Amino acid sequence: MKLLIVAATELEISPLLQWLYKNWEPQRRAGSFKQGQLELHCLITGVGSMHTAHALGQELLLNPPDLAINLGVAGALNPDLVLGQLYHVRAEILGDLGAEEKDGRLLDLFDLGLLEPSNPPYINKRLYNPQADESEFLPLATGLTVNKAHGSAHSIEQIRAKYPEADLESMEGAAFFFACLQAKQPFVALRSISNYVEPRNRAGWQMEKALDSLFEGAKSLLESLSK
Numbered sequence: 001m002k003l004l005i006v007a008a009t010e011l012e013i014s015p016l017l018q019w020l021y022k023n024w025e026p027q028r029r030a031g032s033f034k035q036g037q038l039e040l041h042c043l044i045t046g047v048g049s050m051h052t053a054h055a056l057g058q059e060l061l062l063n064p065p066d067l068a069i070n071l072g073v074a075g076a077l078n079p080d081l082v083l084g085q086l087y088h089v090r091a092e093i094l095g096d097l098g099a100e101e102k103d104g105r106l107l108d109l110f111d112l113g114l115l116e117p118s119n120p121p122y123i124n125k126r127l128y129n130p131q132a133d134e135s136e137f138l139p140l141a142t143g144l145t146v147n148k149a150h151g152s153a154h155s156i157e158q159i160r161a162k163y164p165e166a167d168l169e170s171m172e173g174a175a176f177f178f179a180c181l182q183a184k185q186p187f188v189a190l191r192s193i194s195n196y197v198e199p200r201n202r203a204g205w206q207m208e209k210a211l212d213s214l215f216e217g218a219k220s221l222l223e224s225l226s227k
């Protein structure tokens with residue numbers, strides 16, 4: 001079975017990379033490993049949707065895996081989410097593509113009539129992972145993907161009001177979903193919570209906790225796939 005791990009930054013998968021170097025066989029291609037029937041490649045895309053869509057699109061064309069796995073940290077929009085906890089992302093929303101209304105609110109592509117709500121792969125304005133709801137692996141969450149992370153009380157209030165079902169915010173989630181759905185590529189997306197989406201406060205981030213739980217979740221997933 002061929003696996004592709006997709007992360008925006010090396011930092012987010014550095015504990016996993018260290019573990020792979022110790023416990024799997026490194027292959028000639030940098031970032032590739034093998035263990036038993038499992039072959040795995042780690043793709044670092046760079047931060048943001050544009051970098052993710054390009055790097056992942058190319059990889060899916062040239063080396064399509066059996067399963068693509070997106071690993072990363074995220075901010076919690078939903079205050080019930082727990083810092084350091086890992087979530088399985090079931091759906092993604094495009095959180096800042098569109099136009100700004102006079103009062104600062106976002107008009108998204110659907111509001112502007114530039115995209116039909118169920119133009120494939122969208123279903124009712126969202127991108128879904130069709131496999132996620134069958135899984136009991138982790139708590140499920142809905143992602144919102146942005147180019148500019150929210151960092152003021154006013155913009156956070158507006159985005160929560162527009163997309164009340166969005167639980168967590170990242171800068172790549174929808175690009176990963178879109179590239180996989182377009183390529184008919186089976187995928188799973190896991191995000192651990194590094195911070196709450198709040199007026200900008202770097203001191204409140206719990207990056208280590210988030211990286212630990214991301215690593216533990218990735219390891220469990222790899223162990224379950226090796227059985």
Ligand SMILES: O=C(O)c1cccc(C(=O)CC[C@H]2O[C@@H](n3cnc4c(=O)[nH]cnc43)[C@H](O)[C@@H]2O)c1
Binds near residue numbers: 048
């Ligand atoms: O310094 C900041 O205020 C700041 C805010 C958001 C993100 C960053 C990053 O360094 C991005 C790294 C990476 O993490 C994901 N991420 C984590 N938390 C958030 C968030 O609250 N909103 C959006 N993205 C987030 C993101 O996917 C990036 O790849 C710094």
